[in-house]
Amino acid sequence: MKPLDYDAIVVGGGIVGSSAALFLARGGQRVALLERDFCGSHSSGVNYGGVRRQGRPLSQLPLSMRAHVIWSQLREWIGIDGEYTRSGHLKLARSDADFASLQAYARRTADFDLQLQLLDRAALRERFPWVGDIAVGASYCPEDGHANPRLVSPAFAQAARRHGAEVVEQCAVQAVEHDGQRFTVHASNGQLYRAPWLLNCAGAWSARLAERFGEAVPLSAAHPAMLVTEPLPLFMTASTGVEGGGIYARQVARGNCILGGGRGFALTPTTARPGQAAVLEILRNATELYPALTGAQAIRTWSGTEGYLPDDEPVIGPSHTQLGLLHGFGFAGAGFQIGPAAGEALAQCILDGGPAHSLAAFCISRFQQPPHQKENLS
């Protein structure tokens, strides 16, 4: 079979791969986006939907601030508003120590324009009376918010298609070769795709492609547990999280509250379910944080398959072993907001010869041991 030639092949139609394809297509590149399932049907489409900068490590804030701008122009990029709302993000502290760490975070990130507002107990009660007494204080980031991931993520792929990208769904990558100049991808639809650039944006399933080119990474999969309530009167005026982890929640315009917390388990390599314990924990404990949920009912639970690296930072940027290979994966449950900027940075590597923001912190080589150490281990 004659290979189809492109400038770049993107593996994975999540929000990172789809936005990379979009930026490349807009930059005039011929792009093929190969998605094993449906675009935006895994982590990118079934995550909580938080669009927040608050709480991210400093290393991510430059990219996250750039993503903040892309989100503000969402309709121009993808043609829909995706229920994106800048509700603000409220991070709650359940103890004085937790409040102190929120204060410390605000100081550390002062160079970025997050506009964090620290609220003590009285200010919190006054501004957000629907928050339970268990919270002793909070940090509020007014321009963070939330959006509907099951609409936004597939829309990035649709937008890429409108700009000329060849988006192929239900098409798994079976083998990849490099002949010194170009990659040839053998796809499950029987087609061969050939290009000098290959983007590994396969989410929790990215390790195989990295390993294929000699860059083994300790990527593991985990499965955040989520549930949604029936529509309730509107009360939750901000998306919320808890310092130190725990239950996070937001309310959509229709009235449904979406809550996450705890972990699920893998059913198959590509499907996951929230565990019973996680669901019961949310149902039992959420009312302490959000008393208005008392008497409400959960109508559905779900989970997804998300990639995590040991330091909870993603890998974004060029391969160190294979020219033309770019990685973008391992977003540790926090890729939705930053995804479009990560996709753009990968596209810039091709379009501009390098990213506009340093990707040094996300370099894949941080997991590669020098050769002599490897020998010692074996």
Added chain:
Amino acid sequence: MSEIVIIGAGPAGIRAAQTLAAHGVKPVLLDEAGRGGGQIYRQQPANFTRNAKILYGFEAAKAQALHTTLSNLQEQIDYRPDTLVWNAEQQVLDTLHQGQRAGRLNYSRVIVASGATDRVLPVPGWTLPGVYTLGAAQIALKFQGCAIGEKVVLAGSGPLLYLVAYQYAKAGARVSAVLDTSPFSAQVRALPGLLRQPATFAKGLYYRTWLPLKGIPVHQGVKLLEIQGHQRASGIRWLQAGREQQLPCDAVALAHALRSETQLADLLGCQFAWNPLNRAWLPVRDPQGRSSVPQVYLAGDGAGILGADGAEMTGELAALALLQDLGKQVDGARRDQLLKRLANLQRFRHGLEQAFPFPEYWAAEAADELVVCRCEQITAGEVRDAVRAGHWEINRVKAMCRVGMGRCQGRVCGAAAAEIIACESGRPIEQIGRLRGQAPVKLLPFGLEISS
């Protein structure tokens, strides 16, 4: 400790429990309802005093036999009423007792007898107060002794249509009309299949002929146009032989046969296959009811619509299969006899499907404004928009437009949504996938108690 568990205490679940008990196995029988019998033989509240003949008509003897069986089993089984199974994983079931107390139950083997609900094909006005499903209209009568209205129209298709009409009229409720979407010619064509079960057929025929004799008009081959009304149903409009007709009424019961409740089989990991007869995805099972998962057995209408008599047979067969798999001696002759009777019943079921054919024109003719998903208020037009945007897999369409995302989780609207998607995408209905089962099977409250 791991138990042998039966989910559902209708005809299938009770016969399964009886069979296990007779072989010295003490199962846990989980019943979502407060009293056993399932929907078809639902019992009235304990302090109600209507007799079985009034409640169940021709089926009184069967209903009483089943209830008696359950009460005689009290010592030999662990019967747990008011217990919803809201989630299932390998070796463990998650339960909710009396809507308030969550618990877990480890199982070594489980028989799923989860029953069925009505299949609803929406017509304009179907979300008005005063509109019920046929099954709900029947339950109102059996359980509470209530009719759904004072001038009731029963509409749709399926054997339940005539049975409910008969039961309502017998109970003294006023049935204004029966509107059957299947043509009389279809019922004539179905005769050979139906005569496989002469007794059942005779009953059906009896209901069908009794109604006009009592002055209840029966219209066949109708196309339902609209349930009229503002605050509640006040009339119904239909087309028959090219002529539009209408009738005032204050309540409508509407359904097109039954659909299996398969979420638990799905959560338990059972393989599914498209079943053309049921026009639905059903969990795969062997003739005795073994699913694709070694410890999971399937029985009753939840595994495929066969009716109450069939449910008793498949319940007993599944229990016999389970006993065999435990290494117990079972009566092979009894099993073979059941299998033979079941095969006969299957042929009757084919006849029923011929007599009450699915209205295949429905999806093409459903107006864009018609609400398909009442929980999320999603119209046929919105479902079609999602299909036109390139989506054809039902879970994807759900993700795009919210159809099936509400309180019922697609149990009410799923069948109709699938028809619209198939029609609009031009794909055969078996190729658009099936709605994934997601816990909870029914609503779960915040602030629930947890059993230790």
